[in-house]
Amino acid sequence: MPAAASALLTTVEMGEADRLTIASGTPGIVLMENAGRAVADAVARRDPPGSRVAVVAGPGNNGGDGFVAARLLAERGFRVTLLLVGSPDRLKGDAAAAAARWTGPVVPAAPEALAGAHVVVDALFGAGLDRPVEGLPRAMIEAMNAAAGQGARVVAVDLPSGINGTTGAVMGVAVTAEESVTFFRGKPGHWLLPGRLHRGRLTVADIGIPDAVLATVRPRCVLVDADFAREAVPVPRLAGHKYSRGHAVVVSGGASTTGAARLAARAALRAGAGLVTLASPPDAMAVVAAASLAVMVRAVDGAAALADLLADARFNAVALGPGLGVGAATRDLVLAALAGPRAVVLDADALTSFSGAPEDLFAALRKRAGQATVLTPHDGEFSRLFGHLDAVREAPSKLDRTRAAARAAAAVVLCKGADTVIADLDGRAAINTNAPAHLATAGAGDVLTGIIAGLCAQGAGAFEAAAAAAWLHGAAATEVGPGLIAEDLSEAMPSVYARLFDPLAAPRAARAGGLR
Numbered sequence: 398m399p400a401a402a403s404a405l406l407t408t409v410e411m412g413e414a415d416r417l418t419i420a421s422g423t424p425g426i427v428l429m430e431n432a433g434r435a436v437a438d439a440v441a442r443r444d445p446p447g448s449r450v451a452v453v454a455g456p457g458n459n460g461g462d463g464f465v466a467a468r469l470l471a472e473r474g475f476r477v478t479l480l481l482v483g484s485p486d487r488l489k490g491d492a493a494a495a496a497a498r499w500t501g502p503v504v505p506a507a508p509e510a511l512a513g514a515h516v517v518v519d520a521l522f523g524a525g526l527d528r529p530v531e532g533l534p535r536a537m538i539e540a541m542n543a544a545a546g547q548g549a550r551v552v553a554v555d556l557p558s559g560i561n562g563t564t565g566a567v568m569g570v571a572v573t574a575e576e577s578v579t580f581f582r583g584k585p586g587h588w589l590l591p592g593r594l595h596r597g598r599l600t601v602a603d604i605g606i607p608d609a610v611l612a613t614v615r616p617r618c619v620l621v622d623a624d625f626a627r628e629a630v631p632v633p634r635l636a637g638h639k640y641s642r643g644h645a646v647v648v649s650g651g652a653s654t655t656g657a658a659r660l661a662a663r664a665a666l667r668a669g670a671g672l673v674t675l676a677s678p679p680d681a682m683a684v685v686a687a688a689s690l691a692v693m694v695r696a697v698d699g700a701a702a703l704a705d706l707l708a709d710a711r712f713n714a715v716a717l718g719p720g721l722g723v724g725a726a727t728r729d730l731v732l733a734a735l736a737g738p739r740a741v742v743l744d745a746d747a748l749t750s751f752s753g754a755p756e757d758l759f760a761a762l763r764k765r766a767g768q769a770t771v772l773t774p775h776d777g778e779f780s781r782l783f784g785h786l787d788a789v790r791e792a793p794s795k796l797d798r799t800r801a802a803a804r805a806a807a808a809v810v811l812c813k814g815a816d817t818v819i820a821d822l823d824g825r826a827a828i829n830t831n832a833p834a835h836l837a838t839a840g841a842g843d844v845l846t847g848i849i850a851g852l853c854a855q856g857a858g859a860f861e862a863a864a865a866a867a868w869l870h871g872a873a874a875t876e877v878g879p880g881l882i883a884e885d886l887s888e889a890m891p892s893v894y895a896r897l898f899d900p901l902a903a904p905r906a907a908r909a910g911g912l913r
């Protein structure tokens with residue numbers, strides 16, 4: 398994985414990071430004091446002293462963080478009420494120590510106790526949530542959401558209570574926070590849906606856990622960011638030429654469905670492939686050729702002709718699926734593309750054509766293990782191809798579903814959406830979240846396919862190409878803004894690249910001031 402990429406830690410990995418830090422000499426109570434202070438700082442950044450703050454503390458260390466925040470906010474002149482779910486004498490370890498430092502009253506939690514609060518600190522459950530929420534905790538979560546509806550600002554400690562930090566799932570019911578303050582690194586549940594919709598603005602606080610613990614924890618998931626893309630995108634060499642930047646082939650559908658492949662081909666060229674050829678059925682040659690300038694066109698009539706074309710090893714990346722049609726002819730084209738030493742990107746109809754016989758596709762993919770192959774399903778295509786697999790059905794999150802699919806297919810799988818997940822065969826995974834909602838527009842997926850093929854043609858690895866392409870695609874959509882149509886995405890690539898490779902240009906998202 399690119400070294401600069403920002404790791405996301407599961408709750409188990411975060412527990413390991415805590416343990417390693419404590420074992421190397423930082424007491425747990427120091428981490429908890431730092432965590433509680435970060436929460437108090439988040440409250441004080443936006444609300445003035447004198448504001449009424451209700452801290453809802455749970456029975457574990459998340460509650461302990463709440464006790465620390467309560468004490469520090471009271472010291473800073475906030476009017477703090479501490480509401481405890483559970484009994485004070487059941488608190489253990491660092492949480493008990495933090496509670497002992499709180500000298501105010503500990504009020505038994507009740508929903509009506511939130512009335513009149515300006516700020517609610519949600520310190521009910523964090524990483525330790527392990528089952529659906531019921532009873533009083535559920536009533537308190539509902540009361541926190543009701544308080545938010547009446548104008549209170551809800552600041553969640555680590556995770557909005559009810560959200561599973563590893564999967565992003567709502568465990569029965571969950572707080573919807575205005576801000577979440579997490580520690581050391583983000584968690585997948587902050588970025589996967591629906592967790593992302595609950596956590597509000599995300600603040601990641603340093604609580605004294607050294608980065609060095611990551612070498613032992615070895616997290617398996619990263620958030621794709623500009624640094625990741627910068628490392629993954631091959632940079633043209635001064636002494637290079639167009640042939641050294643690779644030659645991508647995109648296979649077009651028939652005369653009435655060439656648009657999707659043309660979108661992909663242009664995107665492959667914009668992504669930096671040295672040359673791009675559209676392989677067109679003879680009946681579509683006229684329309685494809687008339688609409689292409691820098692993209693070249695070759696007549697290719699069926700799978701045997703595609704195999705003949707690809708016998709020329711200079712065609713080092715092939716994308717197929719967009720606009721190709723569902724059926725046996727597409728299956729044959731896919732198998733022809735897969736049978737040789739080149740990168741292959743399969744999307745749309747190339748995937749759906751195997752929905753009746755996914756094992757046929759997986760068998761062909763397994764034969765080329767070690768070569769770059771990327772499958773780019775949206776949710777519907779994903780379930781048509783992988784929905785029958787137990788490992789996929791039983792996976793607790795989109796992250797694990799996509800990993801299970803990658804293992805089954807022996808290929809990199811990119812599962813699209815607002816929380817696009819990219820998984821490699823070996824369990825490495827990435828989440829890309831920079832895509833604005835207006836990217837959900839016809840043909841956007843075809844462009845993504847082309848960008849991946851363009852990066853693969855230049856020699857990027859399959860996982861790096863897919864993850865970086867998702868980020869570039871999201872950045873291009875952000876660059877264009879609302880009103881975007883798929884044609885615009887390729888045209889925005891030069892300014893996305895300019896910003897990416899200009900050390901003085903701040904990424905647009907950072908300028909706008911948010912991680913959201």
Ligand SMILES: NC(=O)C1=CN([C@@H]2O[C@H](COP(=O)(O)OP(=O)(O)OC[C@H]3O[C@@H](n4cnc5c(N)ncnc54)[C@H](OP(=O)(O)O)[C@@H]3O)[C@@H](O)[C@H]2O)[C@@H](O)CC1
Nearest residue numbers: 415428429456457458459522523524525526527528529555
């Ligand atoms: N480790 C460290 O050093 C640091 C950790 N830090 C903080 O600790 C947090 C993790 O703490 P944690 O592991 O104690 O878990 P936490 O989220 O408080 O919840 C567990 C408690 O809830 C209970 N419970 C669970 N599910 C339930 C349900 N559905 N319904 C009802 N009860 C339920 C469960 O009790 P059980 O009934 O299972 O015995 C248990 O008592 C982390 O998010 C961060 O904020 C920071 O201070 C930095 C240093």
Ligand SMILES: Nc1ncnc2c1ncn2[C@@H]1O[C@H](COP(=O)(O)OP(=O)(O)O)[C@@H](O)[C@H]1O
Nearest residue numbers: 813814815832833834836837839840841842843
């Ligand atoms: N809510 C959303 N927010 C951000 N991006 C989205 C959202 N929904 C879909 N997308 C993105 O839009 C693109 C749509 O691709 P796809 O479904 O294949 O459409 P098409 O087949 O029309 O090209 C994907 O890159 C996907 O990740």
Ligand SMILES: [K+]
Nearest residue numbers: 519522556558
């Ligand atoms: K919480």
